[in-house]
Amino acid sequence: AQSVTQPDIHITVSEGASLELRCNYSYGATPYLFWYVQSPGQGLQLLLKYFSGDTLVQGIKGFEAEFKRSQSSFNLRKPSVHWSDAAEYFCAVKSTASKLTFGTGTRLQVTL
Amino acid sequence: KAGVTQTPRYLIKTRGQQVTLSCSPISGHRSVSWYQQTPGQGLQFLFEYFSETQRNKGNFPGRFSGRQFSNSRSEMNVSTLELGDSALYLCASSQVTAEETQYFGPGTRLLVL
Numbered sequence: 001a002q003s004v005t006q007p008d009i010h011i012t013v014s015e016g017a018s019l020e021l022r023c024n025y026s027y028g029a030t031p032y033l034f035w036y037v038q039s040p041g042q043g044l045q046l047l048l049k050y051f052s053g054d055t056l057v058q059g060i061k062g063f064e065a066e067f068k069r070s071q072s073s074f075n076l077r078k079p080s081v082h083w084s085d086a087a088e089y090f091c092a093v094k095s096t097a098s099k100l101t102f103g104t105g106t107r108l109q110v111t112l
Numbered sequence: 113k114a115g116v117t118q119t120p121r122y123l124i125k126t127r128g129q130q131v132t133l134s135c136s137p138i139s140g141h142r143s144v145s146w147y148q149q150t151p152g153q154g155l156q157f158l159f160e161y162f163s164e165t166q167r168n169k170g171n172f173p174g175r176f177s178g179r180q181f182s183n184s185r186s187e188m189n190v191s192t193l194e195l196g197d198s199a200l201y202l203c204a205s206s207q208v209t210a211e212e213t214q215y216f217g218p219g220t221r222l223l224v225l
Contacts, residue, residue, distance in 0.1 A: 043216040094211075098167065098168055099168055100157065
């Protein structure tokens, strides 16, 4: 069965600093991978997705993620964090059964 | 294009009652999935509907059910509510493609007292 691990429960960065959120997945076939962001009391907004091809994918709000098959990772990065990026971030893998399996999330706090 | 809409946004019920939540997908999206989000269990898949048929189901008791209408709108029902059913219920819609990227609504926050 597929699974997703986000090892960092909570991360604090200063505004303007770079950010990397870690995601490791377990899935037998070529994975479809996603990053979503959730602000308090809101639904999930899609940041970016990887299906195939170029292993570095660009998303909205200046985010990017790199797929590394050898490490089973799909880490999310942003070169310069803004205060409005404070939220919870979820990595997910989609199975062939149209079901998303999510990680436990990483809460990002941004200090000014 | 309008996003996924969910109604109601907030709901308070008491134990033993039943509740029905509604989801309208993005226009043209025929697949609707439901997820439960709680602090303890995180985001868990409930079920997915396509063409008015349940195509996939998660590991939830039979008290959780759903349906989809011909216009792709979906409802989920929880009968005999328990305190542990308090959660944010998220609906997501997708097109029927190989990738099936899911787009989420704002959720319905259910509180069971």
